[in-house]
Amino acid sequence: MERIENKVKNQMKELNNVDYPDFDQMWSSIQQDELKVAGGEPVVLRPRKRKRFALVAGLSVALMATPVYAALNYDWSSMLSHREGIQSALEQGLGQTIEQSVTKEGVTLTVHTAFIDENRTVVLYSLKPETSQDVTDIDFKLIGLKDSKGNFIEGNNRYKWNKDLGEFQGYFETDWVGEGQTTDVEFIMENIQFIGNKKQSISYNPNDSNTQVLPIQKDGIDSVTLQSFEQAEGKVLLKSETKLTDPEMQNRHIDFEAINDVDKSIKKAESFSFSFHDERTNTSQIYKSDTLREEGTKFQLSYDHILETKENTWSINMNLSKKQMENGSFKQVLDIPMDNVPGGTKIHEMKVTPTQVRLKITQEDYYTLPFREYQLDVGGTLLNGYLMGKGQEELRFEVVGLDAASLANQPITLVAKHRIDGFYGDENDKPIHLTDISEKHQTATSSIAGYPISWTYYLKDNNLYVETLSSDPTFGGVERTYYLDGKEQNLGKPEYALMGAYGDNGSNKSMDVYENFDKKELDIYIYSYGINKPNEELRIPLKSGK
Secondary structure, X not given: OOXXXXXXXXXXXXXXXXXXXXXXHHHHHHHHOOOOOOOOOOOOOOHHHHHHHHHXXXXXXXXXXXHHHHHHHOOOOOOOOOOHXXXXXXXXXXXXXXXXXXXXXXXEEEEEEXXXXXXXXXXXXXXXXXXXXXXXXXXXXXXXXXXXXXXXXXXEEEEEEEOOOOEEEEEEEEOOOOOOOEEEEEEEEEEEEEEEEEEEEEOOOOOOXXXXXXXXEEOOEEEEEEEEEEEOOOEEEEEEEXXXXXXXXXXXXXXXXXXXXXXXXXXXXXXXXXXXXXXXXXXXXXXXXXXXXXXXXXXXXXXXXXXXXXXXEEEEEEEEEOHHHOOOOEEEEEEEEOOOOOOOXXXXXXXXXXXXXXXXXXXXXXXXXXXXXXXXXEOOEEEEEEEEOOOOOXXXXXXXXXXXXXXXXXXXXXXXXXXXXXXXXXXXXXXXXXXXXXXXXXXXXXXXXXXXXXXXXXXXXXXXXXXXXXXXOXXXXXXXXXXXXXXXXXXXXXXXXXXXXXXXXXXXXXXXXXXXXXXXXXXXXXXXXXXXXXXXXXXXXXXXXX
């Protein structure tokens, strides 16, 4: 899971004025002596050129001591796979080189590079622990930025363990960009927790269809309850509920695992859902029945636990400047209607910086944008995008594969693909009447908006389970059901939704549960459903080229 926490601190203002060396000329001269520093290849030493080699070697040492060189040679490509605009800017030599470190209690925080423009502020950092323990994750009581007035600035924090370097690489990203051309900020981390993974064997019996409660009673976990549900095509749904004694465990990863006879995790047949509630976590996952019940299969609970907490504060002060990122930055008011999207939806504004393009969406009435994929076609170059926000929608596109300055002169078109529309059912629609409700699986059929729906319902542990499925793949699925208690709607609790977001993962199956159910008959209604249109595409020209 990605933790939403961050912090920054920086110094050495003089580094902001470091001249960038002519790297093309340097590489040319270095390669003539077959010295390839950046690639990590061994140096080829020729005796008759020792004098020249000494000169080149001295140059390479000087370069390695230069912060800008260090920033360029620190590999961020894996870490920035979802922030390609930052990676692209880094490769172009953009961004402020920081390369400042602070070490406390054997933990070294280094801020390598920072980016600030009119769209966002991004800090690239590493965190190196001096520990022999098997650390798999980290967490913080506090991580973020502080402005010059001491105001705390939240943002998104993402990190990844680099095994070769023995450190975490991360980035902190916030929409805060400060006022004026320059701003003083502090990157700050407090109370770093180093987290490891534990595995606890459990005596689950996959051949027993009854609910099984298995005690754990350690590391903040009380017990795990497992329920199995037979599915079509030789599959089984396993629902696990983990009861906690330590509320902090709600923020930890807890997973039920099936292990084969060579201690390898058995692959799940389909994706699973995860949720957490008061003092418990729930997972629902699909396995193939034969592999789950194969002789030698074992079961375990895998969970995170705190190895060590460093109660201290790490911070680095920085003076950030937008000047370097001004080239290619511009803002343009558009107010272009989005055809066939309800709510008076318009593309109000386009804001372009060297790392990212943002389209601000305005609406008269709130309506979720119905498309799952977004791209910007910039003179034939496609930038992939994603939707951010609820109620204040914004489409964001990472700038990669082109010079941001060229966006001012290129034709730009928004491309939206894979439409999925959500609808609310009407309580005046004819309900589905469930009869003779018992532990026996029973079926019924109905339709909505012309789409056929098959219903399967049954009791298990005094709870009513209602499954829905449509044979028409363009039907996105029933998102939720309800029944009327007088005039009040009693909504079912979604147990899992294989349909993902209205069937965009290829399945429109879903399941609702009604707890402590004691009726023999029931009229049930569709509360909401979706219609999936994977081939629908919308193209909206935003600006013409020059």
